[in-house]
Amino acid sequence: MPAPVITAVDLVKKYKDFAAVDGLSFEVAPGESFGLLGPNGAGKSTTMRMVGAVSTRTGGGLGILGLDPNTHGPEIRSQLGVVPQADNLDAELRVRDNLIVYGRYFGLPYSYLRPKADELLAFAQLEDKAKSRVDDLSGGMKRRLTIARALVNNPRIMLLDEPTTGLDPQARHVLWDRLFRLKEQGTTLVLTTHYMDEAEQLCDRLIVVDKGRIMAEGTPASLIREHSSREVLEVRFGSARNAEAAEALKGVGDRIEVLPDRVLVYAHSGEAALARVTELGFEPMTSLVRRSSLEDVFLRLTGRSLID
């Protein structure tokens, strides 16, 4: 196995006494696409910033491309393409200048940057906006520009913190395609997302983080196998009656989860579970049988606190 490009061992980040990241250990292989999932405040962005060598760890070990970010910040960052959670484009520069000046920060020559900027503008479909002010772009356009900007130095590792938040569905799908291509060319991808379909699509392997700790790790398929049943039955009884019905349905399927608007019954066979529900004398307003997804894993591992 080739040496990992990212190695984290018991990584800790504390703000005063509060541990935002509380002992994460993981490795990312070259060319791998690695995901971080977790609820708001789990510590994903904090981890990304440490990996991006813009935040100093409080404890544990971290190696990026074999280098220690504490001592080799500039060298590490020169190989990274970073899409931060909040856009930080240069509002005083025009769209195209944003790309060129950013490339200058990497010490790249104009002869390379001028054609590269045009190529990236085309990539982000912002050719018409080349001379616009950044503030005049829509939110999604800014996101696209940020992503294009991250590619200016041909990074070996892309760090994408919720890259598709704010993009319209087409833009999301085509960005996925774009990321696949980068991956094919050998770029390592590390991304966080709140879209489970995105994680399923893009990640070879992922970790689910909550309160700064790893709750689960594996491929999307293996996580579903381990932490969820084969199928899920979704039934609605009207928001007033959901909790009461769920109580009575205890024992149906492997496990029951109550969401505000519906009840989820985890079972090997959704149809069989539905038959059991009707047998027990319940008439759901709507019912739906589907395969388990990463979302179910996520809810199981991290979701309860949201519902309680």
Added chain:
Amino acid sequence: MTERSWPAPSRAEQGATAESIDTDAVRPRVQRGILLPSLYAGNARAVMHRGWLVVAKTNWLIVLSGLFEPILYLLAMGIGLGSLVGTVTTSTGAEVPYAAFIAPALLAVAAMNGAVYDSTWNVFFKMNYGKLYQGMLATSLGPLDVALGEIMLALARGLLYAGGFMLVMQAFGLNLSLWALLALPAVVLIAFAFASFGMAITSYMKTFQQMDWINFIMLPMFLFSATFYPLSVYPVAIQWLIQAMPLWHGVELVRGLTTGAVGPHLWWHVLYYVVMVLVGLTFTTRRLRALFLR
């Protein structure tokens, strides 16, 4: 309305064969410095260039307006008041016309004002109301690159103002000695010191009220640093206070050069500014790291 999806298909997909760039050939290269490799990537000029791009698109009249202030003082005080005053004795005992006495002081002030302008208010806005430095520090730049780049930008403005003012002095015949040529590098040093010190102080400021303190110090320093009359008019205690302030050293240094009263004592002023540069750079870099790489 465009039908195209985003991102656009790459050129290869479109079947374009023309000079597609071999992207792998150009990976950024960071020279790993012997000094402070985690703080410095040797690329401060990229930061400075970014600043130029922004300044170049602003109104040049506003940029140049900073030059007029010392010229107005020179006309009003030097020529106007000077006709009443006649000559003044410098700290080295030479008798010089009043205009030639205050002109070098105003030159030092021009350098100071230019340097402080960019390194305080401009930096304050970038630090607090934009994510500029955050973006910069996600690249291979280190905090020392950012600090140096911004300081050099401020220095450039100081040099612009001072250089312009020197031409005016020449036109009025106020450069009394060939040593005046050395006033230019001296002015660079003065601007460098004020820029780096100004940025260091600004990096610790959090509110507008705190920023106003900078003006509160600058104005009396301008008026009382032996700018318009010799230091000897003050009681000794006040003299010491003024000699501890940075502007007085610039006034004395430049005045020594333009009036030709040169001696080894000028090196003390140079030393003062070198220390100021180093202290300013150190604190700015530390502060930037603490704020943006924590």
